[in-house]
Amino acid sequence: MRKLERSIVAVLLGLLAAPVLAQTTVLSAARIHTMDTARPLARAMAFDASGRILALGDADELQARYPQARRLDVGSATVVPGLIDAHAHVGGLGFAMLGADLVGTASKAEIIERLRAKAAQLKPGEWLLGNGWDQNDWPQQSFPTAAELDVVFPDRPVWLSRVDGHAGWANSAAMRAVPRDLAGNWQPDGGMIQRDAAGKPNGIFIDNAMLLVEHARPAPDEATSERALALGMQAAVEHGLTGVHDAGITLAELRRYQRLADRGQMPLRIYAMADGNSDALESLCRNGLYRHPSGRLQMRAVKLYADGALGSRGAAMLEDYSDDHGNRGLLVMSADELAVASAKAKRCGVQVATHAIGDRGNRLALDTYAHALGADVAGDHRWRVEHAQILAPADLARFAQLHVIASMQPTHATSDMPWAQERVGAQRIVGAYAWRQLRDSGARLAFGSDFPVESVDPRLGLYSAVSRADGEGKPAGGWMPQEKLNAFEALRGFTLDAAYAGFGENELGSLAPGKRADFVVLAEDPLAVPDARLRTLDVRATYVDGRPVYEAGKAASAAAP
Numbered sequence: 138m139r140k141l142e143r144s145i146v147a148v149l150l151g152l153l154a155a156p157v158l159a160q161t162t163v164l165s166a167a168r169i170h171t172m173d174t175a176r177p178l179a180r181a182m183a184f185d186a187s188g189r190i191l192a193l194g195d196a197d198e199l200q201a202r203y204p205q206a207r208r209l210d211v212g213s214a215t216v217v218p219g220l221i222d223a224h225a226h227v228g229g230l231g232f233a234m235l236g237a238d239l240v241g242t243a244s245k246a247e248i249i250e251r252l253r254a255k256a257a258q259l260k261p262g263e264w265l266l267g268n269g270w271d272q273n274d275w276p277q278q279s280f281p282t283a284a285e286l287d288v289v290f291p292d293r294p295v296w297l298s299r300v301d302g303h304a305g306w307a308n309s310a311a312m313r314a315v316p317r318d319l320a321g322n323w324q325p326d327g328g329m330i331q332r333d334a335a336g337k338p339n340g341i342f343i344d345n346a347m348l349l350v351e352h353a354r355p356a357p358d359e360a361t362s363e364r365a366l367a368l369g370m371q372a373a374v375e376h377g378l379t380g381v382h383d384a385g386i387t388l389a390e391l392r393r394y395q396r397l398a399d400r401g402q403m404p405l406r407i408y409a410m411a412d413g414n415s416d417a418l419e420s421l422c423r424n425g426l427y428r429h430p431s432g433r434l435q436m437r438a439v440k441l442y443a444d445g446a447l448g449s450r451g452a453a454m455l456e457d458y459s460d461d462h463g464n465r466g467l468l469v470m471s472a473d474e475l476a477v478a479s480a481k482a483k484r485c486g487v488q489v490a491t492h493a494i495g496d497r498g499n500r501l502a503l504d505t506y507a508h509a510l511g512a513d514v515a516g517d518h519r520w521r522v523e524h525a526q527i528l529a530p531a532d533l534a535r536f537a538q539l540h541v542i543a544s545m546q547p548t549h550a551t552s553d554m555p556w557a558q559e560r561v562g563a564q565r566i567v568g569a570y571a572w573r574q575l576r577d578s579g580a581r582l583a584f585g586s587d588f589p590v591e592s593v594d595p596r597l598g599l600y601s602a603v604s605r606a607d608g609e610g611k612p613a614g615g616w617m618p619q620e621k622l623n624a625f626e627a628l629r630g631f632t633l634d635a636a637y638a639g640f641g642e643n644e645l646g647s648l649a650p651g652k653r654a655d656f657v658v659l660a661e662d663p664l665a666v667p668d669a670r671l672r673t674l675d676v677r678a679t680y681v682d683g684r685p686v687y688e689a690g691k692a693a694s695a696a697a698p
Contacts, residue, residue, distance in 0.1 A: 160186035161206040162683060165196040169216040169656075170664060172633050172647035182216070184654035188682025192650055214677055215662040217628065218648050219379025219655030220595045221635035223544050224523055224585035227383050227407065228390060229268075229302070230372060231365025232357070233589040237267030239297060240589075244275055248297075249289055256293065264354050265290065267297040268589060270306065273448060273556050280331065283308045283340025296350055301590050303446035305347040307340050314353040325349065327442075327469040329451070344445040344469050363393050369593075370404055374687040376594045377676045379655040380406040382544075382585065382639055384490065384523060385440035388416040391427070394434050403433040404686035405679075406655075408639040410440040410490055413470075414478035422485035432653075432682075437640065438488035440523070441478050442469035444498030447526060447553060447560055452495030455529060459562035466495050475501065479509040488640070490521040490544065496529045496565065503535050514539055521583070521638060524549070525575070527561055528568040537579035542638050544583045545572065547601035547627070548591040554605075554616040566617070572602065573620040583638035584630030595631055599663065600671040602627035610669060624664050624671070654683035 162184055169179040171193060179193040183203055192199060200206070237255035242248045248270055256265050272278050286295050286308035294311035298304075312319055319330055319338040328345030330338050342350055357365070373381055386394075386409050397403050411417030418439045421427065426437040445451020445467055450458055453466040470478070475491070482489045489509075493502040502522050510518060521542040526549065536543050550557075550570035558566045568574075576582055586598055602622045605615035615621055622630075636646025644653050660675035679687040 161191065161203045162209050163196070163199045163203055163206045164209040164211065164216065165199075166211045166216045166658070167213045168662060169193065169648060170218075170628070170662075171649060172218050172629060173649040175649065179648075182648060182654070182656075184683045186683070188654045188684065190648060190650050190652050190654050193648060211658050211677070213660075215659045216648075216656050217659060217663065218632040218646055219657055219679070219681065220377045220631045221380035221382070221406075221639070221645065222373070222378050222585040222588070222593075222595060222631070223382045223583035223635040223638050224384045224546060225373075225381050225588045225593070226302075226385070226590075227369035227373070227381055228362065228365045228386070229369070230589040230593060231367070231369035232266075233268040234368050234372070235361070235365060237265065237297075238269060239267045240269030240300065242270060242274065245281055245285055249285075252286075252295065252297075253289065256290070259293075262293065264311070265293055265295045266354075267295075269300045270297055271300040271448065278556070280304075280339075280341045281306055283312065283338070286340070294354065296354060298347075299446075299449060301446040301448050303344050303347075303451050304449040305342045305350060307342065307350050309340075311350055311354070312338055312340065315349050316353065317349065319349070326471075327467060329467065343449050344451050344467060359393070362390070363397065366390075366393055366397060367402065370407075372593050374404045374679045374681075375676070376596070377657040377659075377674075377679055378405060378593070378595060379657070379679060379681050379686075380408065380635070380639070380641075380645065382408040382410065382438075382635070384410050384492075384587075385412040386410065386417065386436075387412050388420055391417060391420075391436055395429065398429045398431050398434045401431070403431070405681055406432070406641075406645070407434050408438070408641070409434065409436040410438040411436060411487070413439070413441060414474070414481065418478070418482065418485075418487065421487050422481065426486065432644075438490050438521075439478065439482050441475055441489060441491040443475065443491050443493040443502045444468055444495050447494055447557065450560065452527065453497040453501070454495040454527070454561070454565075455497045455500070456565075458560055459565075460559045465497065468498070468501070472501060472505070475505045476508065479505050483509050483513075488519055488521070490523050492523045494524045494526045496527045496532070496568065499525055499528050500532055503532060503539060503541065506539055506541060510539070516540075519638065519640065524587075526553075526570060527565060528571060528575075529565075530568055533568060533571060533574050534578050536575055542581050542583055542634075543575050544585065544638060545570070545575075545630075546585050546587045546591060547572070547598040547630075548586060550605060550616070550620075551601040551607055552591060554607075570617070571620055572622055576622065576626065581634050581637060582626075582630045583635045584627070585635070596672055596674050596676075598631065599624070599627045599674075600668060602630065603671065604668045608672060624668075628663060654680060656680050
């Protein structure tokens with residue numbers, strides 16, 4: 138009788154196990170770089186239907202262990218953990234795709250040409266929006282003016298965001314829409330309206346001054362706003378990204394993400410940061426840290442702003458700009474505002490991530506953190522400085538000392554290198570884009586792009602990190618080559634360390650049993666190709682939770698869990 142019972146139990150267990158085995162997938166590849174120190178290299182990986190990794194090893198071993206598993210052989214390709222952009226703006230990318238693309242324009246004439254083409258698609262009186270201009274790429278590197286837009290667009294409002302998102306260029310029609318008189322000598326807190334000698338605005342608005350025009354233009358409807366998020370996310374997965382830290386969103390934007398997640402229309406993971414000391418942070422304090430049941434969306438951080446950007450000379454500096462005497466940039470939030478917001482986040486258990494680019498902005502962020510964290514500074518707070526571009530020598534070691542993550546964007550260095558030293562001079566540039574100095578000091582680097590300020594493509598970030606050169610390999614040997622990283626360090630910045638910056642290293646960032654099957658299939662081995670080849674790695678597929686969210690040559694799909 139007992140033998141019969143055991144036989145029945147064995148049959149039943151077999152029947153129960155069969156569907157599980159059938160839903161298991163065994164992926165085999167020429168190589169799998171796991172980023173896991175316990176097993177850095179494998180040739181096969183098994184994962185279940187829920188997208189959990191079961192095992193890694195050799196193909197024959199895993200096929201024998203899971204005989205009924207589905208086979209997925211990617212041949213000579215290389216598999217790496219899903220790439221995570223630790224600082225970007227998904228909605229911003231989507232809206233940039235909907236507006237006039239001004240990235241890479243080499244002159245004002247080229248901008249006007251692109252604006253004319255976009256305006257032809259608009260209704261009469263509809264605002265003409267664009268993004269990506271950079272006066273540093275023009276023959277004459279001075280800021281443009283409203284008059285240059287007025288010649289072509291005397292009646293249609295035009296509003297164009299600079300490539301770094303920290304300055305805007307308006308025509309007169311757009312400025313007329315602002316309800317407040319923009320003339321005079323007053324300035325908004327944390328911003329600057331540029332004016333002519335007579336005190337009239339010339340069309341350039343820096344940092345918080347941009348809000349005057351932003352609030353005057355018609356707000357996009359919900360459908361358009363959701364479409365922007367969808368466009369941004371799809372562009373991300375097409376370039377190998379399985380996660381993005383969306384650096385500063387409103388509560389309304391979180392609600393849009395939630396609706397997309399509820400409908401299963403999020404192809405990747407979003408780690409959202411509340412936009413300053415506003416409703417979104419208040420919601421986290423009132424309701425607790427947020428995580429969607431799908432695992433594709435969470436918010437447990439707040440994005441604050443210490444200063445502006447280097448390209449528009451808004452980054453807060455300890456001394457005058459080398460190319461603009463008398464100007465030391467500006468603080469977007471005052472020291473008191475930063476202190477209040479940081480203390481509030483600390484009370485609520487919310488991670489703080491502060492935008493800081495100039496050496497004064499970075500020092501203020503670090504000083505604020507030290508005071509707010511107090512005795513907990515050595516704890517697992519994972520507070521971050523976003524960008525950390527220009528650092529005073531005395532502040533380099535403070536990142537590791539305060540356990541603060543340096544969330545940096547490698548392509549910022551290679552975009553800024555033609556003019557960065559003119560801004561800060563030969564002495565201060567030594568502490569600029571200092572990846573090697575920071576990493577060797579013991580600080581953790583989380584890498585991103587800041588898209589749409591830079592390209593959404595993480596391959597460009599990998600290349601910049603190891604080469605510190607432009608797409609043509611110039612300057613030879615790289616700009617400030619002592620700050621280069623090797624390919625493994627660069628890849629770690631976009632995988633395991635980016636996951637750590639979002640409290641996700643137990644689930645993401647490396648390929649190991651129990652973790653999520655988020656990975657990218659590449660035609661080449663990023664740890665073996667020449668540096669220049671990193672820019673053009675062939676992304677064959679992007680997988681999230683073990684399902685393809687992008688496959689080269691196939692139609693887009695959200696591949697919801």
